[in-house]
Amino acid sequence: xxxxxxxxxxxxxKDEGVExxxxxxxxxxxxxxxxxxxxxxxxxxxxxxEQGATHMADGYARATGKPGVVLATSGPGATNLVTGIAxxxxxxxxxxxxxxxxxxxxxxxxxxxxxxxxGITRPCVKHNFLVKDRRKLAETIKKAxxxxxxxxxGPVLVDIPKDITxxxxxxxxxxxxxxxxxxxxxxxKGNPRQIKKAAELILQARRPMIYAGGGVILGxxxxxxxxxxxxxxxxxxxxxxxxxxxxxxDRQFLGMLGMHGTYEANMAMHECDVLIAIxxxxxxxxxxxxxxxxxxxxxIHIDVDPASIxxxxxxxxxxxxxxKPVLADLIAELKASGKKPDADALAAWWQQIERWRAVDCLRxxxxxxxxxxxxxxxxxxxxxxxxxYVTSDVGQHQMWVAQYYKFDRPRxxxxxxxxxxxxFGMPAAIGVKLAHPDSDVICVTxxxxxxxxxxxxxxxxxxxxxxxxVNLNNRYMGMVRQWQEFTYExxxxxxxxxTIPDFVRLAEAYGHVGMRxxxxxxxxxxxxxxxxxxxxxxxLDFITDRTENVYxxxxxxxxxxxxxxxxxxNVDRELA
Amino acid sequence: MRHIISLLLENEAGALAxxxxxxxxxxxxxxxxxxxxxxxxxxSRMTIVTRGDERIIEQITKQLNKLIxxxxxxxxxxxxxxxxxxxxxxxxxxxxxxxxxxxxxxDIFRGRIIDVTARSYVIEMTGDSAKLDAFLxxxxxxxxxxxxxxxxxxxxxxxxxxxx
Ligand SMILES: Cc1cc2nc3c(=O)[nH]c(=O)nc-3n(C[C@H](O)[C@H](O)[C@H](O)COP(=O)(O)OP(=O)(O)OC[C@H]3O[C@@H](n4cnc5c(N)ncnc54)[C@H](O)[C@@H]3O)c2cc1C
Ligand SMILES: Cc1ncc(C[n+]2csc(CCOP(=O)(O)OP(=O)(O)O)c2C)c(N)n1
Ligand SMILES: [Mg+2]
Numbered sequence: 230x231x232x233x234x235x236x237x238x239x240x241x242x243k244d245e246g247v248e249x250x251x252x253x254x255x256x257x258x259x260x261x262x263x264x265x266x267x268x269x270x271x272x273x274x275x276x277x278x279e280q281g282a283t284h285m286a287d288g289y290a291r292a293t294g295k296p297g298v299v300l301a302t303s304g305p306g307a308t309n310l311v312t313g314i315a316x317x318x319x320x321x322x323x324x325x326x327x328x329x330x331x332x333x334x335x336x337x338x339x340x341x342x343x344x345x346x347x348g349i350t351r352p353c354v355k356h357n358f359l360v361k362d363r364r365k366l367a368e369t370i371k372k373a374x375x376x377x378x379x380x381x382x383g384p385v386l387v388d389i390p391k392d393i394t395x396x397x398x399x400x401x402x403x404x405x406x407x408x409x410x411x412x413x414x415x416x417x418k419g420n421p422r423q424i425k426k427a428a429e430l431i432l433q434a435r436r437p438m439i440y441a442g443g444g445v446i447l448g449x450x451x452x453x454x455x456x457x458x459x460x461x462x463x464x465x466x467x468x469x470x471x472x473x474x475x476x477x478x479d480r481q482f483l484g485m486l487g488m489h490g491t492y493e494a495n496m497a498m499h500e501c502d503v504l505i506a507i508x509x510x511x512x513x514x515x516x517x518x519x520x521x522x523x524x525x526x527x528x529i530h531i532d533v534d535p536a537s538i539x540x541x542x543x544x545x546x547x548x549x550x551x552x553k554p555v556l557a558d559l560i561a562e563l564k565a566s567g568k569k570p571d572a573d574a575l576a577a578w579w580q581q582i583e584r585w586r587a588v589d590c591l592r593x594x595x596x597x598x599x600x601x602x603x604x605x606x607x608x609x610x611x612x613x614x615x616x617x618y619v620t621s622d623v624g625q626h627q628m629w630v631a632q633y634y635k636f637d638r639p640r641x642x643x644x645x646x647x648x649x650x651x652x653f654g655m656p657a658a659i660g661v662k663l664a665h666p667d668s669d670v671i672c673v674t675x676x677x678x679x680x681x682x683x684x685x686x687x688x689x690x691x692x693x694x695x696x697x698x699v700n701l702n703n704r705y706m707g708m709v710r711q712w713q714e715f716t717y718e719x720x721x722x723x724x725x726x727x728t729i730p731d732f733v734r735l736a737e738a739y740g741h742v743g744m745r746x747x748x749x750x751x752x753x754x755x756x757x758x759x760x761x762x763x764x765x766x767x768x769l770d771f772i773t774d775r776t777e778n779v780y781x782x783x784x785x786x787x788x789x790x791x792x793x794x795x796x797x798x799n800v801d802r803e804l805a
Numbered sequence: 806m807r808h809i810i811s812l813l814l815e816n817e818a819g820a821l822a823x824x825x826x827x828x829x830x831x832x833x834x835x836x837x838x839x840x841x842x843x844x845x846x847x848x849s850r851m852t853i854v855t856r857g858d859e860r861i862i863e864q865i866t867k868q869l870n871k872l873i874x875x876x877x878x879x880x881x882x883x884x885x886x887x888x889x890x891x892x893x894x895x896x897x898x899x900x901x902x903x904x905x906x907x908x909x910x911x912d913i914f915r916g917r918i919i920d921v922t923a924r925s926y927v928i929e930m931t932g933d934s935a936k937l938d939a940f941l942x943x944x945x946x947x948x949x950x951x952x953x954x955x956x957x958x959x960x961x962x963x964x965x966x967x968x969x
Contacts, residue, residue, distance in 0.1 A: 347819060352830050356873040359818070376873060411969070412815055412876040536867035539860070 232402040234363045234394035235260035238327065241370040243270045244404040247298050249289060249663055250274070251282035255302025256342060257329025260394035274663070274692055277684035279306050281656040283313020284682065287322050288657030291643045292618055293664045294449060296323040296377050303329045304342030307388075308349065312650060314384050315353040319647025320470060321447055323382035325373045326354075332392040333361055346388045355383030363393045363400060371405050380415025381534040382447055415533060419550035419558060427529045427546045428562040430503055435574035436525075436581075437463045438501035440486065440515075443470030443646070444508015444532060444552050451475065451639040453556035454507065460560060462575060464582055466494040468509050469631055472642045477635030478615070483582065484591075487515040488783045489628045492590035492792060492800070495783065497582055498523055499790035506530040508552045511541040512647070521788035531555050588803045590781050590794055591632055599774040600749050602626060602701045605756075606633035609671065609699060612756040617669040618661045620644065622654035622678030625707035628779045630673050652681030655698060659685060662694040669697070669760060676702040676729055686739035689766050697759050698768045700732060703775040711778045715793075716785075736768035745770045807836070808862050809888060809959045811967050812851040812869065812878040816842050820874040824851065827872065833857065833865050837956030848876065848969065852958045854934075879967045881959050888933045890957045892940075895927050895950040903948070914940045925950060933957070 232240060238261050242250060251274045254262045265273055276282040279301045286297025297317075301310055307328045317324045331340040347359045356376050358369050366389070373385040431437065445454050445467075451474045458465045458481055465475050466486040475482055484491035486498055498504070504526040509515070516522040522542060529546040530538050538547045548555055593603045606629050609617075615635055620643040621627040627644055636642045643661060645653040658672035679700055689696060701707075709724040733743030742765045746755045752771065759767035781792040794800055814820050821840060828835045836854040843850050855865060862880065869875055894916075898904045904926075911918060911928050914936065920927035930940060934957050941952065961967070 348822070351819075351823060351826055357819075410873070413873050534871070536864065536871050540864060 230402045231399040233260070233264070233396045233399050234366055234389070235264040235396055237363070237366050237402055238370065238389070238394065239264040239268065239271060240402060241367050241404050242298065245370070245374050247271050250298045250300050251276055251285045251660070252300030253279050253282060253302070253306060255306045255329065257303035257331060257391045258300060258306075260391065260396055261300065261327075261329070261389075263396065273300075274688065276656070276688050278682065279309035280313050280652065281682050281685040281688065283310050283317065283324070283326070284650075284653050284656035285660035285663075285685075285688075286324055287313060287317045287653075288620060288643055288660030289664050290317075290322050290324055290660075291657070292640050292661040294640065296325050296374060297660065299324065299326045301326075301328050302342070303331055303346065304344050307344060307346040311350060311353065312652075314350055314386065316645050316648045316650040316653060317384040318353045318355070320443065320645065321382050322384065323377040324384035325370075325377050326384060326386040328386060328388050330359065330388045330390040333390045334392070336390065346386070350386050353384075354386050355381075357386040357388065359388045360390070360393055363398065366393060367402060367404050368408070371408050372410065375408050375410070376413065380413070381537075416549050417551050417554060419531065419548040419555035421558070423546060423548045424555065424558050424562055427505075427548060427559060428566060430527055430529060430546060431461065431505065431563065432566065432568050432570055434503035434570050436500060436502040436578045437461070437505065437570065437575070438497050438503070438526070439463050439465040439505045439507065440468070440498065440509055441465065441471045441474055441507040442468035442509025445471055445474035446639045448508060448533070448552040449639075450508070450552040450556055453553055453560065457556050457560055460563065461570065463505075464497055464579070466490065466498065468512070468515055469644070469646045471509065472631060473636035473639040476637040478637055483586070485631050486789075487512075488517070489632065489779050489781065490783075491632075492588050492781055492794065493582055493585040495781070495789045495792055496585045499788070500581070501526050504528045506532075507556070508532060510537045513541070516541060517783045517787055517789040517791075584804060588794075588798065588800055590798065592798065593795070594797070597749070597774060600746065600752060600771055602629050602703070602771075602773045602777055603633050604749060605699065605701060605752055605771050605773065606630055606673070608753045608756055609673075610634045612753065612760060613669050613671065617641070617671050618643065618658075618665060620654045620658040620661060620670070620672045622672075622674040622681075623649045623651045623708070624675045624678060625703070625711065625777070625779050626673050626675045626701040629701070651678040655679060655696070656682050656685045656688075658696040658698075659689050659692070659694045662696050663692065670694075671697045671699055673699045673701065675707060676700060676704065676732070677706045677726070680730070683735070686736065686741060686766070690740045693764070695762070695764050695766045698766070700768065700770045701773050702729075702732070702770050703773050703777065704729060705775055707775075707777070708779070714778070715782075732768055732770040736766070741766040741768055743768045743770065745772065747772045806858065806862070807854065807856050807882065808880055809882045809886070809957060810853045810855065810866065810869070810878055811881050811959060812853070813843070813876045813967060813969065814849050814851060814872075815874040815876065816847050816849045817874055820849065823872050823874055824853070824869065827868055828855075831864075831868065833861065839956045839958050845969070852956070854957055876969065877967060879961075881961055881967075884965075885962045886959050887962060888957050888959045889931050890934050890937055891955040892930045892937045893927060893953040894930065894941075895925055896944065896948050897924065897950060898926050899924060907944075907948070910940070910943055916940070
């Protein structure tokens, strides 16, 4: 088969089984767009801003485990992608980004719409390529998919100069089925000696704690994690990125840990004697002050990326490998040993944990005449039976979803944790909805975040993605306002906007349904009504209590157990 | 602690930028860096001299290993190794006394004078970096016209080696 470079790009995507490509045309990719014309195998989704394309591809990837694919032109097209590429990079999301570049003979001459895309993106991709020889094009695309999806996943960019895609130059096409790189061989199985050591340490534990993260979701290991946790009867906490990796409604689950984690999760972390970290990277939003992190614990750490291990916290038993096979081996090792951890010690530990849990740190005022944001999320959970795909933007609303929507299954909770990108939620929800057209897909957002990629409401109409947008409208950049309240004596410097659009009319202008909800008793009926409108995008603008804060909170510089609880909870009294 | 890290990496455009970018982005110290293709033209050998405590060096090696272009690496300073750096040095020789004195000193350090004019010498010298430092310390700053140093390269002693 003889193909032009442009045809090779499209054919390679087909051979890779790519369903959707999120893109925006421009001079340097016009040959590729021409090759896309009239074919149906790879469905092109035309976005309204290239950033939207990256978040859609990212949402699609998080919801399916398959790589998201993006196409944009050179120069401004490429620079508009950077935020979305960095977002995917920080959360280890598999993504393949194709960009057009000026023709090879003029590279480096400040040609029209030229920028050093490979240079600009180098620090925020897992790897990138500039294709200078069309004979290497197919192989390079294969490499990009291979690197993006294996080991610790991440975005890979392929920059393609326009002359390489010239429709008049045809060459033989061959797409390799598999590829092997001598410089890249990520580990899969864990070292048996280390697994044995881990099992021994686990069996000696008296106050054990499991701390699992995004690696469980990325590595499709929720089943193994659940089996492991139940086998041992240990308490478990999850990071923001790990939610859904273990059932959120289960008794052994103590809730999320970290800056806005539950009291019981953070206290159990602080007091535990053996910590089993699984696909989590000891982020500073989790550890708090490092010197006082888990002071009594021996630490086992399972991670596919050796660089994640002992990066922030020294580790006693490192295990490099994929979570799934490592947990399977560890379970087998524990079963084969015929031993169990000390049951009396574990019972006493659970008693202590239940005392912490009884503090009921997520309690809030249910009698308020104002809509409490927590209430909206609780009602959303009920109305969707806990089964929706929920994306979010960044801010207080994001934390309330993490705390109040109990995810029982992986890949249902989709948010930007590492980079914390406002503007992520709505385009991500469009990507999720394309992947799961029959599921409820909700974007929980704030009135500030939603405006960062609002233009994608138009894309949602074109591609019939009837997502539901739950806007927790507190007329503040609530998360910023909260920090200013706590650490800047309530000097609310530029954390509110004097002009906020009428979201109902805005939604209508884009061809969707808009609803404003101002009273607590209207919350549930509005949610039910919106969820019934299966084929319409509904924008629900909830006017919430603007002074609400996210609690508990480990403030900057504090250790994990030094949480600030809501003013209406007195821990000493509760624990007495 | 000073460490010498040897790397084999794909001889690809951008590979050097990835390594340099990594050090800059993560705030690691980079004292010297040399790179050239090996007997296999698809592979380059790089030597990096860096400083840091054990934890930082561990992170540096892990992060370098993570770069897709890096095939293999070894912290050779942890083993018995040989270190060599090349220096080219241009000095002023305005009178007979200078010429005599510099020639004598260069001989002691096993340097070679490879260019001579009425008013200057070019000296070629190899050795570990400390030796080159010591030679320079014996010259007065006013005698030096220019110094060109390659940065250290290194290799393990004995049969063991860093190869594909
Ligand atoms: C406003 C805001 C507040 C936040 N507050 C909190 C908070 O209170 N609590 C909290 O937890 N986070 C919070 N975060 C998120 C935080 O910034 C980090 O993104 C998050 O803690 C990282 O989660 P993780 O450790 O699970 O790592 P991830 O970023 O999910 O990384 C996954 C880890 O698993 C490894 N891995 C990947 N795949 C595999 C595999 N197949 N097998 C083995 N290992 C694998 C990777 O190498 C990596 O080390 C907040 C973010 C924002 C924006
Ligand atoms: C692109 C970007 N810019 C700035 C920030 C810093 N930031 C974090 S949360 C936040 C406020 C978000 O406000 P809103 O969307 O209304 O959510 P709320 O906290 O009120 O729920 C800001 C500005 C960010 N995370 N992302
Ligand atoms: Mg807000």
